[in-house]
Amino acid sequence: MPRIREGFKGERAVILPTFLIEELKQDILGRELYITDIGYYPQASFHYRKRSSEEVGEFVLIYCVEGEGWFELDNRRHTVTANQFFILPEHQAHTYGSKAENPWTIYWMHFNGIKAAFFSSGFDRPCNITPQEHSRIKERLGLFEEIYSSISSGYSKNYMLYATTSLFHFLGSMKFIGEYRDCGSMDRNTSKDITQLAIHFMKENLNKKISLADIAREVKLSVSYFSNLFEEKTGSSPLRYLIYLRIQEACHYLDFTNLKINQISPLVGYDDSLYFSRLFNKTMGMSPSEYKARKKG
Structure with a gap:
């Protein structure tokens, strides 16, 4: 089967660094349920993954919303169609992929924790989420986006724990x-606070040299007051958070482009590619090349 490495148009993915996963494992809430990888692949022609039992350290959820795919587990092959999902267990070899003639669009995540087996039990086969009057599919996908948004906001432990509480619901x-279908919908507050505005400014300027003063000026606060407020909300200093966002963006380039390290580093604000590589290794627990070679999705 032909396979591609470039990714899929409109794809998204976030992979958590090793140090944060280890922190979550030690947390009283995080150890119950935590995400390690999460993403969305639209019309993913030639999407294909094969893992040995040694490579499967988490449960893998695939939620197909359009198109078709398949998976193999315990020497059995299953066809997956739109509005179906399945969860592959940890420590079991598996293979899955998209059908080339009608490629699937999937939401996916890798997760684990004390409660992971409970939520996964019985889902090692295609399971239907058939659209009905009260199916609330749009709300479920909104919940997935809530989890994704929380994780992609940076590597703040508080955001990760919020993602965990949302994962329980999802x-x-x-x-x-x-x-779930019997329960009513809930309102969401979409207003942005100072911290969110600051994070948005950081994301819009990842390739530029911005200082703490620049960020504070953007949200119209003094540097000291803004720094204290930001750290209280996120558990991280603003500049440390900026580093996390830049590394996260670099991961995206490594996942979905063929750019070299010295081409990626200036795109995320670092002229010195060696410094960038050291920073990447310190944050993700592996070198950029090791990260690029890792199987994801």
Whole structure:
């Protein structure tokens, strides 16, 4: 089967660094349920993954919303169609992929924790989420985006723990699908606070040399007051958070382009590619080349 490395148009993915996963494993809430990888692949022609039991350290959820795909587990092959999902167990070899003639569009995540087996039980086969009057599919996908948004906001532990609480709800909407459909929708507050505005400014300027004073000026606060406020909300200093966002953006380039390290580093604000590589290694627990070679999705 032909396969591509360039990714898929409109794809998104976030891979958590090793140090943060280890922190979550030690946290009283995080150890119950945590995400290691999350993403979205639209019309993913030639998407294909094969992992040995040694390579499968987490549960893998695939939620197909359009098109078709398949997976193999325990020497059995299953066809997956639109509005179906499945969860592959940890430590079991598996293979899955998209059908070339009608490629799937999938939301996917890798997760683990004490409660992971509970939420995954019985889903090692294609399971239907058939659209109905009260199916609340749009809300479930909104919940996935809530999780993705939280994780892609940077490597703040508080955001990760918020993603965990949302993950309980997301998986619960599948585990208890009848009860989920019976419950009413909920309002969401989309207003942005100072911290969110600062993070937005950082994301818009990842390739530029911006200082702490620049960020504080953008949100119209003094440097000291802004720094204290930001760290209280995120658990990280603004400049440390900026580093996390830049490394996260670099991961995207490594995942979905063929750019070299010395081409990526200036795109995320670092003229010195050696310094960038050291910073990447310190943050992600592996070199950029090791990260690029890792199987994802």
